[in-house]
Amino acid sequence: MIVCEMLGRRYGDFWALKGVSFEVGRGIVLGVLGPNGAGKTTLVKILTTELMPSEGRAVVAGFDVVSEAERVRRVIAAVPQESRPIDFLTPYEFVLSYLLLRGYSLREAKRRTLEVLKEFGLWEVRSREVDALSGGMKRRVLIASILAADADVVFLDEPTTGLDVYSRRLVWNAVSELKKRGVTVLLTTHYVEEVAALSDVILVLNRGRVVDFAPPERLVEKVPGKYVVEVYGADGVKVQGVSSLEIGDRRLYYVNEAPKVAEISRDGSKVVVRQKSLEDYVLLTIGRLGEEYEDN
Numbered sequence: 001m002i003v004c005e006m007l008g009r010r011y012g013d014f015w016a017l018k019g020v021s022f023e024v025g026r027g028i029v030l031g032v033l034g035p036n037g038a039g040k041t042t043l044v045k046i047l048t049t050e051l052m053p054s055e056g057r058a059v060v061a062g063f064d065v066v067s068e069a070e071r072v073r074r075v076i077a078a079v080p081q082e083s084r085p086i087d088f089l090t091p092y093e094f095v096l097s098y099l100l101l102r103g104y105s106l107r108e109a110k111r112r113t114l115e116v117l118k119e120f121g122l123w124e125v126r127s128r129e130v131d132a133l134s135g136g137m138k139r140r141v142l143i144a145s146i147l148a149a150d151a152d153v154v155f156l157d158e159p160t161t162g163l164d165v166y167s168r169r170l171v172w173n174a175v176s177e178l179k180k181r182g183v184t185v186l187l188t189t190h191y192v193e194e195v196a197a198l199s200d201v202i203l204v205l206n207r208g209r210v211v212d213f214a215p216p217e218r219l220v221e222k223v224p225g226k227y228v229v230e231v232y233g234a235d236g237v238k239v240q241g242v243s244s245l246e247i248g249d250r251r252l253y254y255v256n257e258a259p260k261v262a263e264i265s266r267d268g269s270k271v272v273v274r275q276k277s278l279e280d281y282v283l284l285t286i287g288r289l290g291e292e293y294e295d296n
């Protein structure tokens with residue numbers, strides 16, 4: 001459903017994306033992770049035909065994003081980063097006009113609009129001007145429109161930024177619903193637990209290059225050790241032969257055995273022992289990549 005072959009995009013001498021190749025099939029949720037400036041939005045813009053690649057090729061739902069851009073647009077739906085619905089419309093009018101523009105009959109568009117407004121907690125505000133809605137509600141209106149349309153591939157660029165817990169869960173449900181319908185979803189987000197919970201496979205980008213492309217559990221396997229011991233409020237004590245990472249006043253130890261807490265904690269420090277997670281992969285891989293990025 002999405003195929004990229006040596007995709008690249010250049011701004012002057014600077015490559016925002018370079019040599020990006022991957023492939024995902026139908027009904028797959030692809031999470032895209034990477035530090036600020038990694039090229040996530042550039043990738044989304046190319047795949048949604050908003051931006052031309054400088055080299056390589058990309059195919060979405062069987063259509064080339066350059067030579068068949070018009071056909072790509074008919075089978076995708078996208079919520080771009082920081083996008084908002086048109087202010088002077090009501091949620092009802094916005095979703096309805098979106099569906100009419102996509103070619104649904106008035107009767108079918110109305111039916112779908114009413115259904116999705118109820119499903120997405122927008123029923124009460126359906127006749128209010130979008131302008132008067134909160135930021136989170138505005139975002140919900142956009143996602144509801146996408147859900148109401150039958151797209152083959154959906155692009156969500158940081159869809160939950162700034163949303164409250166309830167609205168975020170609604171977006172998560174929407175992604176699961178799309179997946180159930182066999183829709184391929186590309187999701188970019190900085191929320192690690194979100195990408196871990198929703199994605200079948202994760203594309204990790206840094207400085208426009210692919211760092212990893214694997215299911216979340218495979219990325220977690222790359223974290224050393226079996227458990228993580230987090231020690232707060234103590235000066236970091238390095239332990240011979242144990243991988244560790246210091247973040248502010250916290251040191252994370254990646255250990256194989258139920259840890260010998262006494263070895264690493266000091267009086268008054270708080271110790272938390274937990275399973276390793278995708279967050280650890282991000283801290284160890286992307287966190288460092290991000291620092292490198294800042295340094296240069």
Ligand SMILES: Nc1ncnc2c1ncn2[C@@H]1O[C@H](COP(=O)(O)OP(=O)(O)OP(=O)(O)O)[C@@H](O)[C@H]1O
Nearest residue numbers: 011014015016034035036037038039040041042043
């Ligand atoms: N129009 C442009 N002209 C020049 N450089 C650009 C342009 N658009 C993006 N870039 C650069 O391309 C790189 C990738 O940007 P992009 O927005 O794709 O990153 P991102 O991973 O989406 O970042 P974030 O997480 O901050 O949204 C950045 O270094 C950015 O400054």
